[in-house]
């Protein structure tokens with residue numbers, strides 16, 4: 001099984017590993033991106049999302065993503081992040097429709113987290129480029145009620161050829177291999193990365 005999947009090419013990363021957006025601290029995302037995965041910033045509560053993106057870009061010249069929780073209006077922060085050079089933007093909770101064009105107009109890619117096959121179909125219909133299928137095992141911000149094992153192949157079948165990244169309960173290489181076998185093209189890990197050295201003194205986590 002090749003682990004350099006088409007979504008790795010699309011995102012410009014070496015390994016099919018995406019770090020979940022668990023904080024607005026640049027250190028962990030920069031370390032993950034420097035190691036060949038995709039580091040993610042949680043930008044939903046940043047005073048200036050552009051400042052966080054610029055600070056992180058000072059630590060890595062590899063691709064990065066920034067995440068926005070859509071239970072409040074994030075247009076201003078999305079604009080700040082895009083102006084600072086962010087080109088992979090992910091969303092969770094709510095409807096990404098009104099954000100897709102502004103990201104595409106900036107030359108960026110949109111990823112959206114879904115918890116069901118029907119939601120995945122709607123997201124692709126409004127122009128989302130990459131689907132994150134998040135099972136209910138996921139830590140932190142959890143959206144759906146379907147477990148990762150049944151959710152991932154259902155979403156893959158509905159959205160193909162749009163790439164799917166699996167999230168929820170993946171903690172080691174066996175879990176990554178399992179979701180690749182289910183048709184996902186990468187794995188997104190959150191809880192596992194909370195143990196990283198770079199998280200020890202992290203500020204602005206999404207942990208309540």
Ligand SMILES: Cc1cc2nc3c(=O)[nH]c(=O)nc-3n(C[C@H](O)[C@H](O)[C@H](O)COP(=O)(O)O)c2cc1C
Nearest residue numbers: 020022092138139140141167168169189190191206
């Ligand atoms: C501490 C923590 C904070 C999180 N905050 C966010 C967030 O702000 N936005 C988001 O899209 N997902 C968030 N998540 C969910 C992750 O994106 C991801 O779906 C989840 O961590 C995957 O499951 P796992 O924790 O079992 O690896 C968070 C997860 C954790 C553990």
